[in-house]
Amino acid sequence: EPEVTQTPSHQVTQMGQEVILRCVPISNHLYFYWYRQILGQKVEFLVSFYNNEISEKSEIFDDQFSVERPDGSNFTLKIRSTKLEDSAMYFCASSLGLDRFTDTQYFGPGTRLTVL
Amino acid sequence: QKEVEQNSGPLSVPEGAIASLNCTYSDRGSQSFFWYRQYSGKSPELIMSIYSNGDKEDGRFTAQLNKASQYVSLLIRDSQPSDSATYLCAVSSGATNKLIFGTGTLLAVQP
Numbered sequence A: 001e002p003e004v005t006q007t008p009s010h011q012v013t014q015m016g017q018e019v020i021l022r023c024v025p026i027s028n029h030l031y032f033y034w035y036r037q038i039l040g041q042k043v044e045f046l047v048s049f050y051n052n053e054i055s056e057k058s059e060i061f062d063d064q065f066s067v068e069r070p071d072g073s074n075f076t077l078k079i080r081s082t083k084l085e086d087s088a089m090y091f092c093a094s095s096l097g098l099d100r101f102t103d104t105q106y107f108g109p110g111t112r113l114t115v116l
Numbered sequence B: 001q002k003e004v005e006q007n008s009g010p011l012s013v014p015e016g017a018i019a020s021l022n023c024t025y026s027d028r029g030s031q032s033f034f035w036y037r038q039y040s041g042k043s044p045e046l047i048m049s050i051y052s053n054g055d056k057e058d059g060r061f062t063a064q065l066n067k068a069s070q071y072v073s074l075l076i077r078d079s080q081p082s083d084s085a086t087y088l089c090a091v092s093s094g095a096t097n098k099l100i101f102g103t104g105t106l107l108a109v110q111p
Helices: none
Strands: A005-007 A010-013 A019-024 A031-037 A044-050 A053-057 A065-068 A075-079 A088-095 A111-115 B011-014 B019-025 B033-038 B045-050 B054-058 B061-066 B071-076 B085-093 B098-101 B105-110
Touching (some): A005 A088, A010 A019, A019 A031, A075 A088, B019 B033, B019 B105, B045 B054
Parallel strands (some): B011 B105
Antiparallel strands (some): A044 A053, A088 A111, B033 B085, B061 B071
């Protein structure tokens, strides 16, 4: 069964460093998403991406964040200058995007980002 | 601010019992509703989706939707210890169907 994959599973970085989190969505899916979950808190929407551009972003997704689809398979989230409060699990999700009302998102296993 | 509310639990049920999980949402225009299961340290895993008022059954799981009351529930019949997890209610919102999640209900099934 096709699944969303993410690498790395765990990333440790120093405050102020740039990190790139990678995702390979399910191959025939058209919509891609990033969510994050700070330990003990709810899953929060960051950004959605369709047709090679951001379609919606949350207040969390400020100028420190960017997303890119550099080729036909990868979807990346870049954090330019990490802060301690960026420590969280980051989940990539994808969906077919063919029917707005029944569209279902499937989540990758996540990347645990630890900022020291 | 669109919200999804869940009782954080823990909800403790004995093995073989019915577990009932509830969720309310604030956006009356929401059309699509999902239940995800999340084991500790893992990603959300889709359990059920529901789009119309009424019940939807899939194996031991039944989702119930009442749009007038802005209420979604999940029933788990014949609960098993392996069902012990956090159950996340999610509502799709906006043009891109982003998901708004509740805080989740921790379910503990006692052997």
